Amino acid sequence: MLNDCNSFPIYLFFILRNSSHALYFLHIFTPLKCHSLCSPPICDICFVLIFTHLYMVFEFIENVAHSLHSTSHVEFSNLIQVRTYIVCSIMKWVIIINVFYSFTVTSSSAVSAHMVASVIVAVVEGRGLARGEIGMASIDLKSPEVVLSQFADNTTYAKVITKLKILTPLEIIMSNTACDTGNTTKLFNLITENFKNVTFTTVQRKYFSETKGLEYIEQLCASEFSTVLMEVQSKYYCLAAVAALLKYVEFIQNSVYAPKSLKVRFQGSEQTAMIDSSSAQNLELLTNNRDSRNGHTLFGVLNYTKTPGGSRRLRSNILEPLLDAETINTRLDCVQELLQDEELFFSLQAVISRFLDTEQLLSVLVQIPKQDTVKAAESKITNLIYLKHTLELLDPLKAALRSCKTSLLKAYYNSLEDKRFGIILEKIKIVINDDTRYTKGCLNMRTQKCYAVRPNINEFLDIARRTYTEIVDDIAGMITQLGEKYNLPLKMSFSSARGFFIQMNAECVALPNGQLPSEFTKITKVKNAYSFTSADLIKMNERCQESLREIYHMTYLIVCKLLSEIYEHIHCLYKLSDIVSMLDMLLSFAHACTLSDYVRPEFTDTLAIKQGWHPILEKISVEKPVSNNTYITEGSNFIIITGPNMSGKSTYLKQIALCQIMAQIGSYVPAEYSSFRIAEQIFTRIGMDDDIETNSSTFMKEMKEITYIIQNANDRSLIIIDELGRGTSTEEGIGICYSVCEYLLNLKAFTLFATHFLELCHIDALYPNVENNHFEVHHVRNNSGNKEKITYTYILSKGHTEEKNYGLKAAEVSSLPPSIILDAKEITTHIARQILQRQRATPEILRQRAVYHLATRLVQTARNSRLDPDSLRIYLKGLKKKYEANCPMSEEAQTEGGQ
Numbered sequence: 001m002l003n004d005c006n007s008f009p010i011y012l013f014f015i016l017r018n019s020s021h022a023l024y025f026l027h028i029f030t031p032l033k034c035h036s037l038c039s040p041p042i043c044d045i046c047f048v049l050i051f052t053h054l055y056m057v058f059e060f061i062e063n064v065a066h067s068l069h070s071t072s073h074v075e076f077s078n079l080i081q082v083r084t085y086i087v088c089s090i091m092k093w094v095i096i097i098n099v100f101y102s103f104t105v106t107s108s109s110a111v112s113a114h115m116v117a118s119v120i121v122a123v124v125e126g127r128g129l130a131r132g133e134i135g136m137a138s139i140d141l142k143s144p145e146v147v148l149s150q151f152a153d154n155t156t157y158a159k160v161i162t163k164l165k166i167l168t169p170l171e172i173i174m175s176n177t178a179c180d181t182g183n184t185t186k187l188f189n190l191i192t193e194n195f196k197n198v199t200f201t202t203v204q205r206k207y208f209s210e211t212k213g214l215e216y217i218e219q220l221c222a223s224e225f226s227t228v229l230m231e232v233q234s235k236y237y238c239l240a241a242v243a244a245l246l247k248y249v250e251f252i253q254n255s256v257y258a259p260k261s262l263k264v265r266f267q268g269s270e271q272t273a274m275i276d277s278s279s280a281q282n283l284e285l286l287t288n289n290r291d292s293r294n295g296h297t298l299f300g301v302l303n304y305t306k307t308p309g310g311s312r313r314l315r316s317n318i319l320e321p322l323l324d325a326e327t328i329n330t331r332l333d334c335v336q337e338l339l340q341d342e343e344l345f346f347s348l349q350a351v352i353s354r355f356l357d358t359e360q361l362l363s364v365l366v367q368i369p370k371q372d373t374v375k376a377a378e379s380k381i382t383n384l385i386y387l388k389h390t391l392e393l394l395d396p397l398k399a400a401l402r403s404c405k406t407s408l409l410k411a412y413y414n415s416l417e418d419k420r421f422g423i424i425l426e427k428i429k430i431v432i433n434d435d436t437r438y439t440k441g442c443l444n445m446r447t448q449k450c451y452a453v454r455p456n457i458n459e460f461l462d463i464a465r466r467t468y469t470e471i472v473d474d475i476a477g478m479i480t481q482l483g484e485k486y487n488l489p490l491k492m493s494f495s496s497a498r499g500f501f502i503q504m505n506a507e508c509v510a511l512p513n514g515q516l517p518s519e520f521t522k523i524t525k526v527k528n529a530y531s532f533t534s535a536d537l538i539k540m541n542e543r544c545q546e547s548l549r550e551i552y553h554m555t556y557l558i559v560c561k562l563l564s565e566i567y568e569h570i571h572c573l574y575k576l577s578d579i580v581s582m583l584d585m586l587l588s589f590a591h592a593c594t595l596s597d598y599v600r601p602e603f604t605d606t607l608a609i610k611q612g613w614h615p616i617l618e619k620i621s622v623e624k625p626v627s628n629n630t631y632i633t634e635g636s637n638f639i640i641i642t643g644p645n646m647s648g649k650s651t652y653l654k655q656i657a658l659c660q661i662m663a664q665i666g667s668y669v670p671a672e673y674s675s676f677r678i679a680e681q682i683f684t685r686i687g688m689d690d691d692i693e694t695n696s697s698t699f700m701k702e703m704k705e706i707t708y709i710i711q712n713a714n715d716r717s718l719i720i721i722d723e724l725g726r727g728t729s730t731e732e733g734i735g736i737c738y739s740v741c742e743y744l745l746n747l748k749a750f751t752l753f754a755t756h757f758l759e760l761c762h763i764d765a766l767y768p769n770v771e772n773n774h775f776e777v778h779h780v781r782n783n784s785g786n787k788e789k790i791t792y793t794y795i796l797s798k799g800h801t802e803e804k805n806y807g808l809k810a811a812e813v814s815s816l817p818p819s820i821i822l823d824a825k826e827i828t829t830h831i832a833r834q835i836l837q838r839q840r841a842t843p844e845i846l847r848q849r850a851v852y853h854l855a856t857r858l859v860q861t862a863r864n865s866r867l868d869p870d871s872l873r874i875y876l877k878g879l880k881k882k883y884e885a886n887c888p889m890s891e892e893a894q895t896e897g898g899q
């Protein structure tokens with residue numbers, strides 16, 4: 001039964017006296033992690049509790065040691081005693097520092113706290129002939145939305161892995177048949193390999209039942225989203241997955257979802273652009289390759305969101321940009337209006353920043369706990385206060401949106417006119433006090449919860465509250481008396497861990513013997529502030545807790561009744577959370593634009609960027625990056641980019657992909673002008689400089705990535721390839737690059753291909769749709785005139801680079817010893833001479849090559865033109881045969897030319 005913080009039985013409270021002991025106990029004696037909202041292996045609360053307990057133990061020993069010294073006249077120089085005293089003091093401080101550190105870390109990462117994984121995914125694969133057919137269902141524990149998907153995947157299971165990486169799951173569930181002893185499926189192996197840090201759970205195959213899945217959806221799906229039933233009725237695998245998922249979530253959360261309360265959505269892979277996980281990593285969309293903590297990512301550039309929902313939405317949009325130009329333009333219209341109307345921007349931002357996590361709120365509201373624990377009661381009351389707070393923000397939100405002009409903002413305004421919001425608020429106001437509101441600080445919130453329900457609704461509640469008030473007053477009175485007794489400036493304080501305690505500023509107080517009166521216990525001192533308690537105060541705290549538990553229990557019953565009355569209207573909150581997160585994201589886009597001169601993108605058949613720059617580089621560097629132009633059309637859809645090392649090739653390639661993603665999520669773009677063709681997939685193959693793998697595995701990684709691109713690319717893809725073939729020998733590298741290029745040239749995908757193999761540049765002679773571009777560098781001789789220095793312009797120009805041996809030049813700039821560079825130069829010249837000799841050919845071979853290249857080019861032109869390709873091919877084949885009959889090709893030319 002003890003499987004998580006949320007679900008441990010209530011009797012533990014009594015056995016262990018209070019919840020903190022219970023949590024502590026639970027974490028020590030159960031190896032399972034918390035499933036609620038804390039991350040494995042132990043949640044922050046329990047971490048602090050354990051340290052608090054350790055602290056108390058050491059404090060006790062320290063006090064004993066100290067009192068021995070003062071009372072029994074034992075020499076303090078007694079070695080054991082001194083040691084005990086010192087060790088305990090040190091341990092005490094270590095604990096304080098650790099707890100302090102844990103809080104600092106928690107607060108510093110508060111911005112990203114909502115990014116902590118909270119998604120559980122169930123995956124199932126078809127068997128026999130249906131192998132490769134994948135069903136997936138996921139639920140975010142912070143949001144009551146179930147997302148289903150079903151698709152066919154190939155043997156590399158790239159789609160499943162990509163989808164899972166986008167979801168960043170906390171836990172993955174699969175059927176136990178996927179890993180029968182000694183007989184694991186390929187999908188199982190791939191998932192466990194790729195998600196090493198994710199908890200993996202297998203459940204019996206019988207729970208993957210499509211009939212049960214359909215029943216679940218019929219029961220739980222809110223009527224507004226019930227059309228999903230039509231979509232998924234015959235999608236057996238996603239139904240099977242959702243059955244196992246919901247059963248499992250109910251089990252771990254120890255609660256069931258209220259009927260007709262969940263949003264259920266089917267997500268086909270065709271609505272959003274696909275970005276595979278390694279491309280997302282290469283492009284530094286969410287994590288920076290050098291430092292996973294810093295915000296030098298596309299997310300970091302665009303994230304000025306104020307709510308957790310807004311930030312989650314931005315994250316998911318970056319990973320899955322939109323495909324529909326109309327929807328994107330609707331978003332862009334909003335961003336434009338926000339940029340033009342400053343008042344609208346600031347008033348909207350002010351309201352949005354006051355919203356709490358609406359999705360999480362909904363998620364808790366639609367769950368019915370299986371056991372009525374104090375924690376469950378407290379959480380329901382808190383959430384009702386949050387709900388009131390959220391609904392009270394609707395009027396200011398509507399006021400901010402009232403004068404807006406764009407269709408999306410107007411639609412949002414109209415959605416907020418939904419009468420159900422008013423009905424819910426009215427019902428809440430009948431039961432809950434008008435001045436009950438969400439406030440910061442645990443004592444404030446405790447008071448709000450305690451007095452939330454109006455008086456005269458339940459007379460026992462009123463009596464309990466009076467008792468509670470009297471105890472709190474008694475505590476305050478007792479502390480004042482203690483202050484007067486000892487003539488000390490004592491203050492009453494409260495923390496959720498300690499309850500009420502006493503604080504004193506020691507700055508202007510001279511303590512007799514430098515010590516507090518012996519009546520005070522559990523003394524801690526941080527800077528100049530003493531915190532302590534007394535035996536009486538501890539007793540009063542317990543009485544206070546007791547009466548609070550009663551209050552919570554009675555309030556909970558009233559709140560549950562109220563919630564049962566408003567459940568039927570609660571689905572309008574899905575709409576609200578959608579509106580809030582979307583507005584937050586659009587405001588964030590507008591905010592990013594105000595910090596840098598971005599431009600509104602257009603959507604055409606051409607990728608044209610005038611003076612575009614890299615958005616992340618701009619954030620990192622002091623100076624604005626050098627901007628460049630890009631022009632890719634169907635007629636010239638394959639750009640080869642050359643240039644010396646460090647000239648800016650990779651940066652340029654990434655910049656284009658980032659601009660494309662920004663445009664497709666509805667953001668403005670870092671450029672003077674930009675037009676994009678909607679990309680259905682964005683693929684990148686970019687070598688990582690800090691790859692610690694061996695050369696051979698780097699090569700295998702390259703091959704895997706390129707295979708993935710070849711298998712999945714289509715005419716509407718954007719493909720970025722940087723330094724392919726660098727993990728093997730030059731000849732083989734060129735060979736691989738050449739054949740990959742030829743394959744990709746058959747597609748109308750927009751491809752940018754950066755390479756150091758200058759031999760590839762000649763491919764433009766065969767394919768008219770290939771264009772060569774290069775990065776210019778300048779050579780400057782130093783004062784003595786014998787050493788050359790390269791200056792990088794980062795400017796892209798037409799044609800391929802004329803630079804030779806730039807690797808050697810780059811090496812010269814580095815700290816490689818001059819003798820080695822001299823050797824390298826000699827060897828390079830020798831090899832180059834040998835290659836030249838091998839390449840020398842007779843005039844006849846040269847003539848035949850030229851004719852053959854012409855024929856191939858004609859075929860290519862025919863392929864790219866809109867003429868009837870079959871008749872043209874027959875005509876050209878005839879021509880070729882005729883030519884071969886009259887003038888047979890040499891063996892060399894034939895092998896080179898292929899068919």
Ligand SMILES: Nc1ncnc2c1ncn2[C@@H]1O[C@H](COP(=O)(O)OP(=O)(O)OP(=O)(O)O)[C@@H](O)[C@H]1O
Pocket residue numbers: 624625626627643644645646647648649650651652794
């Ligand atoms: N447009 C730019 N404006 C300013 N600085 C730039 C620009 N492009 C690149 N740089 C700087 O130059 C450095 C090297 O760029 P990059 O890695 O793109 O070169 P590269 O040609 O791909 O090098 P290599 O061939 O060795 O991989 C970057 O880290 C960046 O600091």
